[in-house]
Amino acid sequence: MRKISLLDHNSVPKHEIIQVDDIKSLLEKYQIEKGQLPKLKESDPVAKELEAAVGDIVKITRISQTADESLYYRLVIE
Amino acid sequence: MDNKMPSIPKRIGAIKFGLISPREIRKMSVTAVITADTYDDDGYPIDMGLMDLKLGVIDPGLKCKTCSSRAGECPGHFGHIELVAPVIHVGFNKMIRKTLRAICPKCSRLAIAPARKAEYLEQLAKLKEMGHLPDSVISEVFKEAAKAKTCPYCHDADGNSTRKTEIKFEKPVEYIEDGEKLTPTEIRDRFENIPDEDVRVFGMDPENARPEWVVLTVLPVPPVTVRPSITLESGQRSEDDLTHKLVDIIRINQRFQENREAGAPQLIIEDLWELLQYHVTTFFDNEVSGVPPARHRSGRPLKTLSQRLKGKEGRFRGSLSGKRVNFSARTVVSPDPNLSINEVGVPLQIAKHMTIPVKVIGRNLELMRMYVNRGRANHPGANYVIREDGRRIKVTDQNHEELAEKIESGWTVERQLIDGDIVLFNRQPSLHKMSIMAHQIKVLPNKTFRLNPCVCPPYNADFDGDEMNMHVLQTEESRAEAKILMQVQENILSPRFGGPIIGGIHDHISGMFLLTRNENFISKNGALELLRKADIRELPEPAGHNNDGEPYWNGKQIFSQILPKGLDLEFPAKVCFQCETCKKGECENDAYVVIKNGELLKGTIDENGIGAFKGLILDKVVKEYGTTIGAKFIDDVTRLAIRGVMRTGLSFGIADEDVPKEAKIEITDVLVKAEEEVHELIKAYGAKELEALPGRTLAETIEMLIMQKLGKARDSTGRIAGDHLGLENSAVIMAKSGARGSMLNLTQMAACVGQQAVRGERIKRGYSQRTLTHFKKGDLAADAHGFVKASYKSGLNPTEYFFHAIGGREGLVDTAVRTSQSGYLQRRLVNALQDLEVQYDGSVRETRGVVVQFKYGEDGIDSTKSDYSKPEAVHRIVRSVTGKEVN
Numbered sequence: 001m002r003k004i005s006l007l008d009h010n011s012v013p014k015h016e017i018i019q020v021d022d023i024k025s026l027l028e029k030y031q032i033e034k035g036q037l038p039k040l041k042e043s044d045p046v047a048k049e050l051e052a053a054v055g056d057i058v059k060i061t062r063i064s065q066t067a068d069e070s071l072y073y074r075l076v077i078e
Numbered sequence: 079m080d081n082k083m084p085s086i087p088k089r090i091g092a093i094k095f096g097l098i099s100p101r102e103i104r105k106m107s108v109t110a111v112i113t114a115d116t117y118d119d120d121g122y123p124i125d126m127g128l129m130d131l132k133l134g135v136i137d138p139g140l141k142c143k144t145c146s147s148r149a150g151e152c153p154g155h156f157g158h159i160e161l162v163a164p165v166i167h168v169g170f171n172k173m174i175r176k177t178l179r180a181i182c183p184k185c186s187r188l189a190i191a192p193a194r195k196a197e198y199l200e201q202l203a204k205l206k207e208m209g210h211l212p213d214s215v216i217s218e219v220f221k222e223a224a225k226a227k228t229c230p231y232c233h234d235a236d237g238n239s240t241r242k243t244e245i246k247f248e249k250p251v252e253y254i255e256d257g258e259k260l261t262p263t264e265i266r267d268r269f270e271n272i273p274d275e276d277v278r279v280f281g282m283d284p285e286n287a288r289p290e291w292v293v294l295t296v297l298p299v300p301p302v303t304v305r306p307s308i309t310l311e312s313g314q315r316s317e318d319d320l321t322h323k324l325v326d327i328i329r330i331n332q333r334f335q336e337n338r339e340a341g342a343p344q345l346i347i348e349d350l351w352e353l354l355q356y357h358v359t360t361f362f363d364n365e366v367s368g369v370p371p372a373r374h375r376s377g378r379p380l381k382t383l384s385q386r387l388k389g390k391e392g393r394f395r396g397s398l399s400g401k402r403v404n405f406s407a408r409t410v411v412s413p414d415p416n417l418s419i420n421e422v423g424v425p426l427q428i429a430k431h432m433t434i435p436v437k438v439i440g441r442n443l444e445l446m447r448m449y450v451n452r453g454r455a456n457h458p459g460a461n462y463v464i465r466e467d468g469r470r471i472k473v474t475d476q477n478h479e480e481l482a483e484k485i486e487s488g489w490t491v492e493r494q495l496i497d498g499d500i501v502l503f504n505r506q507p508s509l510h511k512m513s514i515m516a517h518q519i520k521v522l523p524n525k526t527f528r529l530n531p532c533v534c535p536p537y538n539a540d541f542d543g544d545e546m547n548m549h550v551l552q553t554e555e556s557r558a559e560a561k562i563l564m565q566v567q568e569n570i571l572s573p574r575f576g577g578p579i580i581g582g583i584h585d586h587i588s589g590m591f592l593l594t595r596n597e598n599f600i601s602k603n604g605a606l607e608l609l610r611k612a613d614i615r616e617l618p619e620p621a622g623h624n625n626d627g628e629p630y631w632n633g634k635q636i637f638s639q640i641l642p643k644g645l646d647l648e649f650p651a652k653v654c655f656q657c658e659t660c661k662k663g664e665c666e667n668d669a670y671v672v673i674k675n676g677e678l679l680k681g682t683i684d685e686n687g688i689g690a691f692k693g694l695i696l697d698k699v700v701k702e703y704g705t706t707i708g709a710k711f712i713d714d715v716t717r718l719a720i721r722g723v724m725r726t727g728l729s730f731g732i733a734d735e736d737v738p739k740e741a742k743i744e745i746t747d748v749l750v751k752a753e754e755e756v757h758e759l760i761k762a763y764g765a766k767e768l769e770a771l772p773g774r775t776l777a778e779t780i781e782m783l784i785m786q787k788l789g790k791a792r793d794s795t796g797r798i799a800g801d802h803l804g805l806e807n808s809a810v811i812m813a814k815s816g817a818r819g820s821m822l823n824l825t826q827m828a829a830c831v832g833q834q835a836v837r838g839e840r841i842k843r844g845y846s847q848r849t850l851t852h853f854k855k856g857d858l859a860a861d862a863h864g865f866v867k868a869s870y871k872s873g874l875n876p877t878e879y880f881f882h883a884i885g886g887r888e889g890l891v892d893t894a895v896r897t898s899q900s901g902y903l904q905r906r907l908v909n910a911l912q913d914l915e916v917q918y919d920g921s922v923r924e925t926r927g928v929v930v931q932f933k934y935g936e937d938g939i940d941s942t943k944s945d946y947s948k949p950e951a952v953h954r955i956v957r958s959v960t961g962k963e964v965n
Contacts, residue, residue, distance in 0.1 A: 030921060030929060030932070032927060033927075036926065036929060038929060038930070064936045064937065067938075072932060073932065
């Protein structure tokens with residue numbers, strides 16, 4: 001069977017794990033702790049595909065109707 | 079109240095819930111209660127009775143024997159009743175059932191292998207660490223333990239593992255094992271033997287909740303302050319329901335003890351035990367299913383502990399979440415188009431009752447003195463004064479002059495409401511922020527609140543008997559805040575869709591339509607009459623002169639007078655015919671509005687111009703000129719519209735539904751033709767010549783085709799009627815301008831009511847193979863399945879009338895069901911989202927600071943400030959700055 005990447009699906013927005021330096025600036029920008037970010041389960045199909053580890057932060061770039069692109073961040077949890 | 083700084087409140091670190099242990103009950107008890115009596119013959123509380131002075135005091139003059147405070151200060155203290163035999167606490171009957179089934183009847187150990195227990199404990203610890211609820215794991219524990227047939231821990235004499243027998247539960251408090259009823263004593267014994275480590279696997283903390291504590295051996299007696307008795311006018315005392323219940327418990331408890339000591343037969347003992355159980359059960363909850371509720375002598379069911387807490391009027395929803403307030407008024411609302419949208423007319427009687435506290439300072443001393451001197455009967459007066467030491471003095475007919483003299487700086491005067499005071503105005507249900515808005519008062523005669531009809535949409539109010547509430551703000555800060563954030567003009571634009579929710583309705587729209595559509599010849603007098611209240615100093619150049627040389631103006635000019643200078647706007651009106659290609663300014667139906675520099679050049683003003691929800695002119699004026707000019711514009715437009723509609727007059731009568739004879743013939747022709755076509759279809763269907771549509775059976779196909787045919791027929795009859803009635807007809811005017819009603823309504827009145835449907839299908843139910851006995855079995859014809867050929871004006875025949883009633887009933891049921899369902903759905907949604915807040919950085923967060931959206935609505939746009947983010951907005955800005963047209 002051919003392996004299909006979820007991320008190639010039209011309805012799945014772009015997911016990427018962000019770098020450690022970027023985490024710091026992100027948390028600084030919003031003045032928050034890691035735990036105050038929205039969550040993403042490690043078992044989430046997309047997280048599995050990205051091989052995201054607990055504690056990683058995933059940046060999601062969505063195509064928005066009102067703003068061209070909208071950014072969203074999720075903390076990977078167990 | 080003293081002026082000391084309030085002490086720093088304590089912070090709650092954690093809240094722990096557990097079961098109360100018998101030891102703790104005895105420890106907090108100030109006295110055992112042993113007598114069922116309350117007061118002696120002198121009316122003095124009996125020692126160790128239910129009204130013992132140690133339990134707190136409610137009678138003034140007596141002192142609490144525990145804390146020596148007087149009534150009002152003493153918080154009350156718990157007592158206790160030693161139960162002769164243990165009884166089950168009903169609130170825990172499900173937990174007892176689960177636990178009994180999960181443990182070994184002999185050794186009381188949880189019937190799960192040690193390794194599994196450790197696993198469960200680990201899972202529970204993990205969930206706790208993550209802050210999740212342990213419910214799912216615990217229910218699994220009980221399920222697994224209940225499944226076990228034998229105890230993994232103990233054996234009988236022959237070395238066989240102990241058999242676990244199934245335990246039957248009979249509501250509310252009976253547990254049957256092997257056909258034998260388990261007594262509370264037995265249950266308690268078993269629970270006592272459960273080891274602590276097994277209790278932890280249940281998800282219970284043995285320190286705070288041992289399972290045996292759900293079987294009561296001692297009953298706490300609530301303080302008297304919780305169950306105060308009232309003295310009736312006759313001097314007779316009436317005890318609280320809880321006291322009555324406690325009396326019952328003590329009586330039975332005593333009888334039980336006496337009988338047991340006297341060595342009464344087992345049968346009697348068991349009966350008494352059951353009776354004690356009944357009283358304790360109903361003491362906790364008098365609405366347990368399977369238990370007859372305990373009743374008062376009058377036959378009214380007693381309100382016991384659970385009833386005090388539960389439900390809408392219970393302690394939580396009724397007393398703690400629900401708030402009742404002072405400084406509020408409620409009465410019927412009625413319209414007054416002469417008020418500004420920011421105002422509310424308040425009856426004089428209400429204005430005289432409600433007050434605003436004003437601190438007396440040097441600068442208002444004389445004014446305040448005047449208010450006090452006028453007393454409370456003379457309208458702008460004062461009802462109370464508060465001295466510097468905080469003493470409140472009522473202003474009366476006798477003392478008002480004297481008080482006025484005494485007033486000085488530092489006093490507070492509670493003066494009556496006067497014009498211009500800011501109050502909050504509200505109509506339930508308060509579904510959005512516009513359900514409570516700040517208004518300025520206008521004191522008026524008569525007994526209703528008056529409001530401008532333009533503010534009906536946000537409140538969803540009408541004047542068929544609606545009542546509304548008014549709240550008088552008591553501090554300067556609250557008034558300032560209300561004025562800045564909540565005043566009506568600040569809420570013209572709804573954040574729901576970014577457009578005006580306050581605007582013209584009904585007559586405002588038809589009035590504006592009549593005024594601006596036709597080539598009205600308005601004389602000077604007429605023009606001045608129309609614009610009387612609009613602060614217009616000069617009339618524009620007249621549009622022309624009539625044969626007598628008198629100047630005249632047209633409606634568009636009149637309307638232009640109230641438009642703000644410099645307004646540029648173009649949009650299609652509601653009457654737009656939706657032509658293939660829009661000729662814009664050259665529209666021959668006058669349906670394209672062109673406003674240049676505050677002047678209406680082309681087009682008709684209707685719902686799309688000034689209507690609530692849709693008014694584009696309102697939207698533009700508020701967004702470009704601010705809320706104050708916006709509010710003034712609404713006031714002016716609606717007043718002009720009312721005068722406009724009165725100029726021509728707009729009435730509707732039964733004769734307005736009359737269509738000319740030719741039209742009637744045309745309509746009948748259309749309907750007859752449609753019926754013939756339906757017959758053709760049925761014939762084709764009968765001959766099996768009809769082809770099924772994809773995905774549908776033949777029967778479904780013909781139904782669909784018939785529905786389509788008849789629907790089209792109804793629409794074309796409507797068009798015929800509409801064309802013949804023309805724009806002179808008031809119903810057509812109202813429908814086309816968007817003031818009220820639709821062309822469909824008109825069609826049904828004048829031409830043809832059309833197909834009646836149940837669940838989107840033609841009516842099928844009734845007798846076998848037919849709807850009514852008036853038709854042949856299997857008849858598929860239009861009239862046999864609820865097609866109403868008649869119009870409301872012409873009158874329905876009996877079968878049509880019946881089908882119409884069927885369809886109407888469904889509509890009624892639908893609305894009733896929908897409102898209740900959507901109401902609850904909305905309540906839940908609001909409950910989930912109510913604490914979310916947009917932060918200064920544009921992110922949306924909840925109370926813990928957890929981000930929900932990184933940018934509000936993904937784009938960070940406040941809908942009330944945006945111009946719908948359309949490219950036209952940019953074009954307009956470029957045009958207004960450079961004066962050049964861009965595309």
